[in-house]
Amino acid sequence: MKTRIEEALGYIGKHIKNQPKILLVLGSGLSALAEETLETILIPYKDIPNFPISTAPGHKSRLRSGKLAGCELVIMEGRFHYYEGYSMDDIAFPVRLMKRLGVEKLVLTNAAGGINRTFRPGDLMLIHDHINMTGQNLLIGKNDDAYGPRFPDMSRLYDKNLNEIILNTAKNMSVDLKTGVYAFMSGPSFETPAEIRMLEILGADAVGMSTVPEAVCAGHAGMKVAGISCISNMAAGILDQPITEQEVLETGLMVKEKFSALLKGFLPLI
Numbered sequence: 168m169k170t171r172i173e174e175a176l177g178y179i180g181k182h183i184k185n186q187p188k189i190l191l192v193l194g195s196g197l198s199a200l201a202e203e204t205l206e207t208i209l210i211p212y213k214d215i216p217n218f219p220i221s222t223a224p225g226h227k228s229r230l231r232s233g234k235l236a237g238c239e240l241v242i243m244e245g246r247f248h249y250y251e252g253y254s255m256d257d258i259a260f261p262v263r264l265m266k267r268l269g270v271e272k273l274v275l276t277n278a279a280g281g282i283n284r285t286f287r288p289g290d291l292m293l294i295h296d297h298i299n300m301t302g303q304n305l306l307i308g309k310n311d312d313a314y315g316p317r318f319p320d321m322s323r324l325y326d327k328n329l330n331e332i333i334l335n336t337a338k339n340m341s342v343d344l345k346t347g348v349y350a351f352m353s354g355p356s357f358e359t360p361a362e363i364r365m366l367e368i369l370g371a372d373a374v375g376m377s378t379v380p381e382a383v384c385a386g387h388a389g390m391k392v393a394g395i396s397c398i399s400n401m402a403a404g405i406l407d408q409p410i411t412e413q414e415v416l417e418t419g420l421m422v423k424e425k426f427s428a429l430l431k432g433f434l435p436l437i
């Protein structure tokens with residue numbers, strides 16, 4: 168009998184023939200980054216057997232395969248957040264599906280609140296490490312040895328080699344790319360100012376509600392991982408103003424050109 172992933176793989180395999188090596192996940196307000204793919208194939212999540220469906224604003228809920236800057240990609244236009252009520256198994260599903268399809272690298276993007284006071288909304292931050300504040304771990308439960316070990320090493324989760332290529336590309340393109348530690352909070356409420364002061368003391372530079380489960384899942388499965396945050400707002404309490412979803416989506420649009428240029432710059436090199 169076919170597993171749930173094998174059923175999805177059968178469907179995807181009929182549509183995606185070009186053997187993509189990179190999965191790009193687009194975060195809130197960042198779906199415009201996918202618009203320039205060539206030889207595009209769009210697959211709505213709802214058509215893929217057993218695939219979860221994203222409900223977050225600014226997410227398109229479809230898989231896109233195509234070429235960007237000559238590079239064969241699969242793009243998730245919309246991801247699955249823990250705060251939407253998805254289980255960690257749901258969040259793992261697309262990552263493991265892509266692993267089974269032969270994808271070797273995962274590039275994660277997200278919108279995040281800036282904690283580091285030298286950051287400004289519209290900045291891009293390469294994630295060099297994370298802090299998981301949720302008490303959840305995607306790998307809790309019976310380990311599937313076919314993907315990876317019970318106790319996977321996380322000391323090199325965000326791949327050094329990929330990060331070097333991304334940083335060099337940014338430098339050559341004169342894109343100001345910050346680096347930092349991403350703190351994963353469950354959401355969906357934004358943080359309190361006290362929580363942000365705590366995260367600052369713990370060494371976080373940015374905070375968000377995604378990315379870490381997918382990164383852990385991919386790392387466990389032996390995929391190489393990179394993550395880039397768009398600092399969409401300063402985190403709670405840093406400025407004397409409330410945080411709105413509107414602001415998060417607007418900043419995503421504002422950085423579109425810069426983010427897209429950076430992606431097109433490094434994707435063919437990794």
Ligand code: HPA
Nearest residue numbers: 278279280374375376402
């Ligand atoms: N906190 C958590 N997640 C976020 C934020 C924030 O300030 N901005 C965008 N995503």
